[in-house]
Amino acid sequence: METNVPKRRDNKKSLRVKVISLGNAEVGKSCIIKRYCEKRFVPKYLATIGIDYGVTKVQVRDREIKVNIFDMAGHPFFYEVRNEFYKDSQGVLLVYDVGLRESFDALDSWLGEMKQEMGSQANMDSIVFIVCANKVDLTKRRVVDEGEGRLWAESRGFHYFETSAQSGEGINEMFQAFFSSITDMCENGGKRPVSEVSAGFTKEQADTIRRIRNSKDSWDMLGVKPGATREEVNKAYRKLAVLLHPDKCVAPGSEDAFKAVVNARTSLLKNIK
Ligand code: GTP
Ligand code: MG
DSSP: OOOOOOOOOSSTTEEEEEEEEEOSTTSSHHHHHHHHHHSOOOOSOOOOOSEEEEEEEEEETTEEEEEEEEEEOOSGGGHHHHGGGOTTOSEEEEEEETTOHHHHHTHHHHHHHHHHHHGGGOOGGGSEEEEEEEOTTOGGGOOSOHHHHHHHHHTTTOEEEEOOTTTOTTHHHHHHHHHHHHHHHHHTTTSOOHHHHOOSSOHHHHHHHHHHHTOSSHHHHHTOOTTOOHHHHHHHHHHHHHHHOTTTOOSTTHHHHHHHHHHHHHHHHHHOO
């Protein structure tokens, strides 16, 4: 099986890796990288045109890591430029703005674009993903909370960090975890270590909790059509209860989701003869 593990150079302790940044335009990808590499923040928005490239050296344990950073433009207009750069990455920074729900919802399509462009080389288990919930300094406009972001990330075996390129919060910790994980992966023969992949809950559980949080009414929450029979409501309820019961499900937010499902069932049954 093909892996993205980089080749070691003559000096056995040094590694050369490639990382890319992904996420909608204006979520703060370039600012996060700038904050880490140059220790500064630029408040004015300067859209990345296609790709920005930079190199930095970091030390992880006894190894020197030379990191090639490809900072992608998020605007759809630049698709033709950035699609060349997905291949051979060992790490991906997936960034969204906690004040813009559409930037969070778009993470799935960013993964989709990446898989499509990597084609037959797509071996997502040989890539370290780190999710940055960015702009946490803007607390008043926040719409995606920590539980929701963490659930999305950890159910996929990805790291999750809350960051602010403006204040610097979380940035160093995030990059340290990122590079240390990439090094672990390379030392593990190009496979993400198992402990990171397993979050203790399934993607189905995580996706269901997310669907429940975003449902528009009780019918929608139980996944039945308006006007469904008592039997249909109970059947849907039982399926969700088995999946999300707090005794069985450790995913963040499962308890609230379970309670919401119980309440939805009770209120629907009250009105069905
Ligand atoms: P594209 O290159 O177009 O894909 O955008 P990008 O994701 O690289 O966004 P960029 O880093 O250029 O930042 C976009 C805007 O958000 C800029 O005006 C930044 O100053 C601002 N910004 C970035 N990070 C933060 C943050 O953590 N907090 C606040 N308050 N603003 C931020
Ligand atoms: Mg940019």
